Each structure stands twice: as structure tokens, then as C-alpha cells.
Amino acid sequence: xxxxxxxxxxxxxxxxxxxxxELLAVPEExxxxxxTDADQEARRWDARVLCTYRVLPPGDLALELDISVEDxxxxxLTEAELARGLAARTATSVLHPSLDLDLDSAYWVATTxxxxxxxxxxxxxSDEDTTYRVDVVExxxxxxxxxxxxxxxxxxxxxxxxxxxxxxxxATYPTGTTSSVEGRVHYCLRVWxxxxxxxxxxRWGPRGRYPMAxxxxxxxxxxxxxxxxxxxxxxxxxxxxxxxARLDDDFRRATEPAPTTETERWWRDRSPASIPW
Numbered sequence: 001x002x003x004x005x006x007x008x009x010x011x012x013x014x015x016x017x018x019x020x021x022e023l024l025a026v027p028e029e030x031x032x033x034x035x036t037d038a039d040q041e042a043r044r045w046d047a048r049v050l051c052t053y054r055v056l057p058p059g060d061l062a063l064e065l066d067i068s069v070e071d072x073x074x075x076x077l078t079e080a081e082l083a084r085g086l087a088a089r090t091a092t093s094v095l096h097p098s099l100d101l102d103l104d105s106a107y108w109v110a111t112t113x114x115x116x117x118x119x120x121x122x123x124x125x126s127d128e129d130t131t132y133r134v135d136v137v138e139x140x141x142x143x144x145x146x147x148x149x150x151x152x153x154x155x156x157x158x159x160x161x162x163x164x165x166x167x168x169x170x171a172t173y174p175t176g177t178t179s180s181v182e183g184r185v186h187y188c189l190r191v192w193x194x195x196x197x198x199x200x201x202x203r204w205g206p207r208g209r210y211p212m213a214x215x216x217x218x219x220x221x222x223x224x225x226x227x228x229x230x231x232x233x234x235x236x237x238x239x240x241x242x243x244x245a246r247l248d249d250d251f252r253r254a255t256e257p258a259p260t261t262e263t264e265r266w267w268r269d270r271s272p273a274s275i276p277w
Contacts, residue, residue: 001079003067005095006095007062008060019089020049024076025074026073049068051068052066053065084110095107095121101154111142112143120135122134136150156205191217192221195215195219196251199272204276215277251267
């Protein structure tokens with residue numbers, strides 16, 4: 001097993017060695033810990049656990065850890081479990097990559113009080129070295145006081161939500177550039193169906209929340225489709241109307257009247273039964 005972690009505060013080599021030994025159920029002499037800039041000749045490369053750390057320039061994070069655990073080690077853990085265990089034993093939050101999102105910035109913070117909090121990690125390049133900034137956390141983390149606390153929209157954007165109605169129609173609909181009618185139909189129709197699926201299932205991401213700004217963005221996609229259906233051409237226009245009617249019916253059933261000044265865009269005259277923001 002190979003793990004790539006970050007610590008918020010510095011941890012002494014002895015502290016890392018002791019924590020890893022306890023976590024992985026091996027004697028401390030089976031754990032080799034060394035600075036990447038130190039003399040590597042003296043390392044015990046046959047150790048069951050190898051931990052190479054790098055001291056980071058001033059920023060939100062202190063150490064970068066590359067940890068390799070020999071196959072068959074009795075206490076072998078997942079990367080997330082290793083991060084949580086280290087956080088509990090070293091008195092510092094520990095970051096590990098988010099495997100469910102294909103984003104370089106998507107990380108989890110394992111906190112010292114046992115929580116796992118999503119965060120956005122940004123690399124800040126300088127003339128000398130790369131430092132790191134934890135820009136946003138979804139819950140307050142005591143040793144990351146400068147991070148903003150808010151929902152991460154990219155988590156919701158990249159969440160896998162099936163769009164079978166759109167997929168069936170778009171399979172035979174032409175493709176085009178992002179700004180073309182075809183490209184805009186592909187984008188807006190899937191955005192609209194994703195919102196409809198969220199409403200029908202009352203599923204608002206892993207935290208059960210959805211920012212109003214994203215909800216308004218999704219409604220804008222339906223605004224655009226009202227115009228695009230007139231620009232899709234005779235060959236595809238009727239099919240697009242049929243697909244929209246089906247999704248609109250689902251939208252009506254999953255929402256409640258919320259009287260506004262809207263007259264033509266009826267979908268803006270309705271709201272979710274349970275407000276997710």
C-alpha cells in the first residue's frame with residue numbers, strides 16, 4: 001500500500017515512527033522514517049514500513065508524507081484510515097486525496113477529533129518551491145483557521161447522476177462546439193435532468209445540501225432550453241419537446257408552488273419541497 005498524505009503541523013520523526021508502528025501493528029524497528037533531503041544511504045530499505053517526508057515552505061501545510069507499507073503487513077490500512085489514525089496520534093490534522101472525485105484539488109481532512117471533512121487544496125507555485133493553501137473546508141477545522149467554510153460546488157458538479165432520458169435523445173442528436181446550438185442542447189439538457197433527478201430522489205449530494213447559486217444555474221439551463229427548442233430544427237425539435245415535457249412533468253411532481261412574478265417561465269414559479277440551501 002502506498003499513501004500520499006499531508007500534515008498541517010510538523011511532526012518529529014520519532015512521533016511519526018511511533019504512530020505508524022502502533023497503527024500498522026509492527027515493531028518500531030520495522031518502520032523507517034527519513035527526510036527526503038537527508039542522506040538516503042543510511043535508510044533501512046527492507047523495513048516493512050517506509051515513510052519519506054518533505055518539509056514544506058510556509059503555508060497551510062507543514063509536511064508531505066510518502067508512505068509505503070509492505071504487502072501482508074497485519075495492520076495494513078486504507079489511505080483514509082491511515083490519515084485518521086495519524087491525526088489521532090500526532091495532534092495534527094492530516095490530509096489525504098479524495099478517491100471518489102477525479103480532481104487534483106479534492107482532499108479530505110482527517111481531524112484530531114475524529115472527523116473527516118472535505119476540503120479544496122490548492123498548490124501555490126513560487127520561485128523557490130511549491131507551497132499549499134487549504135482554500136475551503138465544508139466544516140470548521142480548528143488548525144485550518146484561514147480556510148473558508150462552505151459547500152464545495154465541485155463535489156456536486158462531479159457527482160455521478162444518471163441522465164437516461166437525456167442520453168437516449170442525445171445519442172442521435174448532432175454534436176457541436178460549446179457555443180453552438182447543438183453543444184448548448186447537450187449541456188443544458190443534462191444539467192436540467194440532473195436537477196430533476198436530485199428533486200425526484202431528494203438527493204442533494206453527500207452532505208444533503210445544495211447552494212442556491214447552483215439551483216439558479218440549473219434553472220437557467222431550463223431558460224435556455226426554452227429558446228433552444230425553437231432553434232433545434234424540424235428534424236430534432238419535436239423530439240426535444242417530448243424529452244422536455246417528460247422531464248418537466250417530473251419537475252412539477254417533485255416541487256411545490258412558490259408564487260413569484262414569473263409568468264412565462266413556470267419552472268421559476270416552483271421550489272423544492274425541502275429547501276437544500
